[in-house]
Every structure is written in C-alpha cells, then in structure tokens.
Amino acid sequence: MKGRLRIACFLSTSGHSGVDRAMQHLIPALAGRGYRVDLLHVRRHGPYLKDPPPGVRVVDLGTRSTYPSLLPLIRYLRRERPAVLLADKDRVNRTALLGRRLSGARPRLVLSSGTTISIDLAHRGAFERWLQRNSMGRLYRFADQVIVTSRGVADDMAAYTGLARGLIRVVPSPVVPDPLFHTTPPRPAHPWFQAGQPPVILGVGELAMRKDFPTLIRAFARVRAERPCRLVILGEGGQRAELQALAAGLGVGEDLALPGYQSNPYAFMAHAALFAFTSLWEGLGFVLIEALAMGTPVVSVDCPSGPREILQDGEYGPLVAVADDLALSRAIRETLDHPLPGGRLREAARPYGVEASTSAYLQAFGLPELCP
Numbered sequence: 031m032k033g034r035l036r037i038a039c040f041l042s043t044s045g046h047s048g049v050d051r052a053m054q055h056l057i058p059a060l061a062g063r064g065y066r067v068d069l070l071h072v073r074r075h076g077p078y079l080k081d082p083p084p085g086v087r088v089v090d091l092g093t094r095s096t097y098p099s100l101l102p103l104i105r106y107l108r109r110e111r112p113a114v115l116l117a118d119k120d121r122v123n124r125t126a127l128l129g130r131r132l133s134g135a136r137p138r139l140v141l142s143s144g145t146t147i148s149i150d151l152a153h154r155g156a157f158e159r160w161l162q163r164n165s166m167g168r169l170y171r172f173a174d175q176v177i178v179t180s181r182g183v184a185d186d187m188a189a190y191t192g193l194a195r196g197l198i199r200v201v202p203s204p205v206v207p208d209p210l211f212h213t214t215p216p217r218p219a220h221p222w223f224q225a226g227q228p229p230v231i232l233g234v235g236e237l238a239m240r241k242d243f244p245t246l247i248r249a250f251a252r253v254r255a256e257r258p259c260r261l262v263i264l265g266e267g268g269q270r271a272e273l274q275a276l277a278a279g280l281g282v283g284e285d286l287a288l289p290g291y292q293s294n295p296y297a298f299m300a301h302a303a304l305f306a307f308t309s310l311w312e313g314l315g316f317v318l319i320e321a322l323a324m325g326t327p328v329v330s331v332d333c334p335s336g337p338r339e340i341l342q343d344g345e346y347g348p349l350v351a352v353a354d355d356l357a358l359s360r361a362i363r364e365t366l367d368h369p370l371p372g373g374r375l376r377e378a379a380r381p382y383g384v385e386a387s388t389s390a391y392l393q394a395f396g397l398p399e400l401c402p
Contacts (some may be wrong), residue, residue, distance in 0.1 A: 034174060035064070035065055035066050035113065035400075036065070036066045036067070036068065036110060036111075036112040036113055036116045036132075037060055037065050037066070037067050037068070037112060037113065037116065037395065037397075038067075038068045038070055038106070038107075038110070038112040038114065038115045038116070038137065039057060039067065039068065039069050039070065039116045040070040040099075040103065040115060040116065040117045040122060040125075040126050041053060041069070041070070041075075041076070041077055041116075041117070041118050041119075041122065042072040042075040042095075042096045042099075042119065042121070042122050043075060043076040043077050043118075043119075044076060045075070045076030045077065045078055046076070046291070047076070048144060048203070048313070048314070048316045049077070049118055049119070049144060050076045050077040051316060052066075052203045052204050052205065052316075053069075053077045053118075054078075054079060054084075055204040055205070055207065055384045055387075056204045056384070056388060056391060057069060057077075057079065057082075057086055058079075058082075058083045058086060058386070059204065059384050059385065059387075060388060060391070060392075061083055061084065061085030061086045062083070062085075063388065063392070063399060063400050064085075064400030065085065065397070065400065066085050066086075066087070067085060067086045068086075068087050068088075068089050068106075068110065068374060069082075069086065069087070069088045069089065070089050070091055070099075070103065070106065071089060071090050071091060072091055072093060072094070072095070072096060072099055072301040072364070073091075073094045073163065074094050075094075075095060075096075075304025076340075089106060091103065091106070096121045096122050097121070097125060099125060100125055100128060100129055100132075102229060103125065103126070103129035103133075104129050104132050104133045104174075107129060107130065107135040107137065108132035108133050108134065108135055109359055111135050111137070112135075112137045112197050113137060113138060114137055114138045114140060114292070114395045114396075114397065115130060115137040115138070115139050115140070115155065115399065116142065116395075117139070117140070117141055117142065118141075118142040118143070118144070119141070119142075119143070119144075120162045120165055120166065122395070123141040123142075123143075123165075123169075123170070123173075123383050124165050124169065126139060126141065127139070127169055127170075127172055127173065129298070129381055131172075138174045138175070138395060139172075139173045139174050139175075139395055140173065140174060140175045140176075140177060140395060141170055141173045141176050141177070141392060142176075142177050143166075143176070143177075143178050143183065143187065143220070143313075144176070144178065144179045144183070144203075144313035144314065145183065145311070145312070146182060146183055146186050146311050146312070146313060146334045146335045147162070147163075147166065147183070147186060147187050147190055147191070148186050148189075149186075149310075149311040149334060150262050150311065151163065151190075151385065155265075155315040157314055157397075163190065163191050164191075164285035166187065166191040166193055167191035167192040167193050170191075170193050170197070171193060171194065171197060173197075174396075175197070175199055175394055175395075175396075176193065176197050176198045176199065177198075177199050177200075177201045177394050178198055178199070178200055178201070178313070179200070179201070179202075179203050179313045179314035179335075179336065179390075180200060180313065180314050180335045180336045180339050181200055181230070181332050181335070181339060182335025182336060182338070182339065183200075183313050183322075183335045183336075184198045184199075184313075185199050186334065186335065198343050199394055200237070201390045201391055201394050202381045202382050202386065202390055203314055203316065203382060203387060203388050204382070204383075204384040204387035204388060204391075205316050205319045205320060205323075205379070205382040205383075205384075205385050205387070206319060206320060206323040206379055206382055206384065207383075207384050208383045208384055208385050210296060210323055210324070211323060211379070211380070211383065213243060213378055214300050214324075214325075215296045215297040215300050215301075217297065217301050218297040218298050218301065220262070220287070220289060220298070222260050222262060222287060223297075223298065223301045223302075227260075228258040228259050228260055228305075229258075229259045229260070229302075229303030229304070229366060230259070230260050230261070230262055230301075230302045230303055231246075231250055231253075231259060231260070231261045231262070231302065231303065231304050231305075231306055231362065232261075232262050232263075232264070232298055232299060232302035232304070232305050232306070232321070232326075233246050233261070233262070233263040233264070233265075233305075233306050233307075233308065234263070234264045234265060234295050234298075234299075234305075234317040234320075234321075235263075235264075235265050235309070235317060236265050236267040237263070237265050237266060237267030237268065237269040237270050237288070238265065238267040238268060238269055239269070239271060239310070240309055240310050240311065241265075241267075241308065241309050241310075242308045242309060242310050242331075242352070242353060243263055243269065243273055243308065244272075244273065244276055245308050245331075245353050245354070245355045245358060246261070246263070246306050246308045246355075246358070247261065247273060247276050247277050247280065247282070247286065247361075248276075248280065248355035249306070249355040249356075249358035249359040250284045250286075250359075250362075251277075251280040251284075252355065252356070252359035253362050253363055253366075254282050254285055256363070257363075257366075259285070259303070259366075260267075260285045260286075260287070261277075261282070261285060261286050261287070262286075262287045262288075262298065262302070263286070263287075263288055264287065264289060264290070264292045264298060265288075265290070265291055266289065266290050266291045272290060273286070274286070274288065280294065290359045295317070295320065296320065296324060296398075299317075299320055299321045299324040299326050299340065300324040300325070300326065300368065302321075302326055303326075303327070303366060303367070304326065304327050304328070304362060304365055304366055304368075305317075305318070305321035305326050305327070305328045305329075305374070306328070306329050306330070306358070306362065307321075307328065307329070307331065307360070308329040308330075308331050308334055308352075309331065309333050310352060310353070311333050311334050311335070312333060312334075312335065312336045312337070313332070313336060314335070314336040314337065314340070315336040315340060318330055318336070318337060318340055318341075319340055319378075319379045319382045320379075322340070322346065322347075322375045322376065322378045322379040323376055323382075323383075324372075324376075325373065325375050325376050326369075326375065327365050327366075327369040327370055327375065328341070328347040328349065328365075328375070329347055329348050329350070329358065329361040329365050330347055330348070330350075331349070331350055331351065331352045331353070331354075331358070331361055332349040332350065332351065332352065333352050337349060340378060341378065342378065345378075346370065346374070346375055346377075346378040346381075347365070347370070347375075348361040348364065348365065378384040
C-alpha cells in the first residue's frame with residue numbers, strides 16, 4: 031500500500047505567491063485525510079512549510095533550479111513510487127513529464143497552471159512564448175490530468191495552446207481555512223481601522239503593473255472628493271513611489287496608506303468597509319475570495335480570469351471594465367451605500383474553503399477520501 035498512499039508535490043515557487051498559499055493549505059489537508067505527502071523541495075524556492083505536520087515530509091532535491099532537479103526527481107520516483115505526482119508551472123511541469131518517462135515509475139501525473147496563459151505570455155519574450163505555448167499544446171497531453179483554477183483559464187489554455195479542453199479540469203483552489211468562515215479577527219493595530227474612523231477601502235497585492243493600483247487610486251480620489259474615506263493597499267513592490275506620487279498629485283496623499291506586505295491580511299479585510307480588486311489579469315484572484323470569506327463587500331474589475339466566476343456574474347459584487355476608474359468609483363460609492371450582508375458574501379467563498387478544495391483535488395488525483 032506504500033505507493034497508493036503517497037502523494038508527491040513537485041513545486042518551485044517564489045515563496046509568497048498564490049501557489050505558495052494554496053499548497054501551504056493543501057499539503058497539510060491531504061495529510062489530514064490519511065495520505066503521506068512529500069514536498070519535493072528545490073533549494074531557494076518555495077513553498078515553505080513551517081513545522082510540517084505528521085504525514086508530511088520535505089524532500090530536498092539538492093538543487094537550486096528546476097531543470098537540474100531532473101536526476102534527483104528520477105531517483106525519487108524510482109525509490110518511492112508515489113501514487114500521484116502533482117507539479118505546477120510550465121518549467122516544473124516539463125521536468126515532471128520527462129522525469130516520469132525516464133524513471134519507469136507510473137504515478138498519476140497531474141499538471142497545474144494558475145494563470146490566464148495567453149495574457150501572461152503576451153508580456154514575455156518571443157522564445158518564452160513559443161516554448162510555453164508549444165509545451166502546453168504538445169506535451170501536456172501526456173499527463174493524466176491538467177488542472178486549472180477557473181473556467182476562464184481552462185478555456186483560454188485550450189484556445190491558445192490547442193490542448194484538448196476535455197483534458198483540462200477546473201479545481202477550486204484551497205484559499206480559505208475553514209475556521210475563518212466562523213470567526214472575526216480582531217482589529218489590526220493600524221489606527222485607521224479603529225472604531226469611529228472614516229470607512230477604509232482596501233486593496234491587497236504586489237505593488238506591480240499587473241495589479242493596476244493606479245486605477246484604484248484614481249477611483250478612490252473621485253470617491254474621496256465626495257465623502258470622508260481612506261485607502262489602504264497591502265503589499266510590496268516596485269511601484270510604491272509611483273503610487274505615492276500619484277495619490278499626492280490627486281490630492282489624496284494623506285488618505286493613502288501602504289503598510290507593506292502582511293502575512294495575515296484577514297484582520298484588515300474583516301474590518302475594511304469595502305475591498306477593491308483591480309488586476310489587469312489573474313488566474314483566479316485569491317484576495318477577492320479571502321475578502322468575501324470575511325464577509326466584506328467587494329467591487330471588482332471583470333478581468334480574465336476568475337472574478338466573474340467568483341462573484342457569479344455580479345451577484346456577490348459589481349463587476350466593471352478593466353482600468354475604468356470612473357466606473358470603479360461609481361461601484362465603490364454604490365457598494366458603500368448598499369452593502370450586501372456578510373453572511374451572503376461568505377457563501378460565495380465556500381467552494382474555496384480548504385476542505386472542499388481538498389476533496390476536489392482528491393477527485394482530480396483519482397484517489398479516495400481516506401480516514402486519518
């Protein structure tokens with residue numbers, strides 16, 4: 031039964047991405063269902079598990095980049111023969127495909143991708159576009175399953191790469207620990223979140239082009255011209271000075287706070303008056319789901335891919351055109367005036383609870399739900 035009970039996760043991440051957060055939830059949850067889980071670790075890459083729980087083992091492949099991990103991966107597969115090998119991101123996926131073929135082991139190979147690939151690759155070099163498009167279209171068909179985060183990502187991958195749509199399966203990401211659906215975190219220490227302060231509009235994400243926080247600041251300036259309110263954006267990145275300068279130029283510099291990256295943003299989300307999501311593109315939109323799980327009203331741009339599915343065509347929050355600060359400001363005003371009840375908003379996030387998502391992953395793996 032050794033091979034049947036073991037799941038190997040071959041990942042090479044930044045350490046603070048959506049994939050990192052998802053795997054930090056999924057891997058312990060799989061172990062909690064009775065499986066032994068190996069995290070195949072590439073040095074200087076995430077995900078990082080603090081105090082791995084019983085049933086979880088971190089296997090150091092002894093390399094610092096993905097491609098040199100091929101030989102250690104082959105040796106691991108021959109030695110352990112796991113039931114499932116889960117890989118994520120194209121470079122890792124290609125290594126996993128080759129490693130399984132050369133090892134002679136036959137784990138069920140599940141490849142994952144979490145972004146709208148046609149848009150993401152539009153910002154890459156010509157060779158990288160050619161390589162990823164062709165590897166997905168021609169190589170991924172040798173996997174047992176390809177999983178993605180949303181229908182939009184699935185449809186885009188099939189159309190852009192030529193991979194058969196029937197091979198691509200949408201599996202909801204494990205975004206929200208289930209106890210958070212039933213608790214309200216205490217207020218954060220930041221003074222703007224204390225009782226009696228003006229309402230706070232919140233954004234969360236890397237201070238980078240893809241998150242399009244300039245549009246959020248412009249929309250906020252329109253709203254601030256009509257009523258007292260403040261804007262807080264959690265995250266770090268290269269656009270910090272640019273965002274501060276934009277806010278100052280619009281006359282709202284004193285009403286913008288950039289507290290930096292927060293490892294636990296739930297307290298900020300739970301006590302914000304509204305959460306705004308402005309990405310140019312995504313694979314899903316983890317922070318949008320997290321805000322809903324806190325019962326916080328949301329407004330979102332209708333970017334590819336994820337928000338329309340999460341908000342169920344606008345039922346749980348308005349959707350506006352990408353980069354349209356005027357439409358976004360109107361949606362913010364209307365939502366501040368007429369917020370949906372928190373209990374109803376939480377329901378939109380339920381499919382992305384860790385336990386529900388873990389069951390969906392096990393189905394994609396072709397594995398039963400074991401008792402611990």
